[in-house]
Amino acid sequence: MRIHEVSELKTLERSVEQNTESQRKAVLDILKDVKEKGDKALFQYTEKFDGVPLDTLEVTNKEIDEAVASLDPSMVDIISEAARNIREYHEKQKHESWFFTREDGTLLGQKITPLDSVGVYVPGGTAAYPSSVLMGVIPAAVAGVKEIVLVSPPGKDGKLPAAVLTAASIAGVKRMFKIGGAQAIGALAYGTETVPKTDKIVGPGNIYVALAKREVFGVCDIDMIAGPSEIAVLADETANPRFIAADLLSQAEHDPRSAVFLVTTSAELADKVAAEVEAQLSRLPRKxxxxxxxxxxxxxxxxxxxxxxxxxxxxxxxxxxxxMTKDPISLLGKIKHAGAIFLGEYSSEPVGDYFAGSNHVLPTSGTARFSSPLNVDDFTKKSSVIRYSEQAIKENGRKISAFARLEGLEAHARAIDLRLEDK
Incomplete structure (x- = not known):
C-alpha cells in the first residue's frame, strides 16, 4: 500500500454502480418480461442464467427440513445465537406512535405502521450468505412486517444453500423462492402467479440486481443501491499493525473495487502495516x-x-x-460520517458482519454522509394525525386562508372560509 500526504486525499470517486447502457437495457427487458409473463418468465430466466430447469419456484417445507438437518448442529447454534443478538439490537430501535394536545383542543400526532410486505434478496449461485438473510429479515420482523418473502438464485442442484435455508427458518421466513437476478427483483416488485408483490425490496446483489432495484423504485420502495465495500482505519502508534492489515484485507477480498484506507499519526505504523498487508496477501485464497x-x-x-x-x-x-487508538471512545464525537464505527483493537469489522447484532447492510461510496445502516425504521411508515377543534379553526382560520391565497390556491382558502362562515 502506498503512503500519501493528506493533501493527496481524494474522496471516493466511484459511482454506486458502474453500468453500461447494454446492461440497463437487458434489465429493462427482463423486468418487462416478468411484468407481462409472470412465472413463465421466471422459469425461462432461471434456466438461462442459472442453468437450472425448475419444476417449482417456491422452496418446500421438505427442502427446509432437509437443509437444517444437513447442517452441522454447532453451526445451527451459531446462526441461532447470531440471530438472537441481531434481534436484541434491533428491538432497541423501535419507536412508538405519539400524540399531544393543545389548550384549544387540537390533537396532533404521528402514527407508526409497519409495511405489509417486504422482499429480501440474498445473493447466491456460487456462494451462500446466511448473514444476509439475518440482516434483511430480522429488522423487518422486529418492525412488525407480516409478510416477509425471501428470494435467492438456486445452485446447479436446483436448491438454495442449506445455510441460507437454515438462517431463513431461524429468522422466521415462511415463503422462499429459488429465483435471482433482475428477474427476482421484478417478481417482488410486480408480483406473479406464485410470487407475491411486495412493498419494499432489500438486500445486496450484482450489477443487474442493483439496476433492477433502481428501475422498480417508485413501484415499490428499496433500501439502497449498494456499491463495493469500504473500510477505513484510524490509528495511532499504539495500534497493532497485524490486526490492521488483516482487517483491511477482510474488505479487500470482497471485490476488485473495494476501498481500504489507513489514516494514522505514525509513520512507523504506516510502514509496518504496508509490510503486513504484503505478507498476509500471499496467504490469502482470494489474493x-x-x-x-x-x-x-x-x-x-x-x-x-x-x-x-x-x-x-x-x-x-x-x-x-x-x-484503533489509545482512547478510541474520545474520538467518537468527532466522527460525523461513517456507516458503522468499531472501537478498539478487538472490534474487528467481521464482528459486525456476523455476530455482534448491528446491521451489516451499510451505506457505501460516501453515502454515509446522508444515509444510515438498514434498521427497523426502514420497515415502517409514519402517518401524520391531525384533529383541529372548533376553537382552533376560529382562532387560526383567517391565517390559513390568507396563506392559501398567498400561494394562489383559492379553493384551499374557501375550504377554510366556509367553516368560518358556518360558525
Missing part, C-alpha cells in the same frame, strides 16, 4: 481480488493529529470505520 482492490483503491494517509485524522475520515465517509 488476486484483494491485490487489485489495494492497487486501485487502497491508500495510507499520514496526519499530524488524530483530530486531523477524524477530518479525513469524515471526508471519506466510509462504510466501515475502525478506530
Amino acid at each position: 488476486d481480488i484483494a491485490i487489485q482492490a489495494i492497487k486501485d483503491y487502497g491508500a495510507i494517509y499520514l496526519v499530524k493529529s488524530l483530530s486531523e485524522g477524524a477530518d479525513v475520515i469524515n471526508k471519506i465517509a466510509p462504510e466501515h470505520l475502525e478506530i
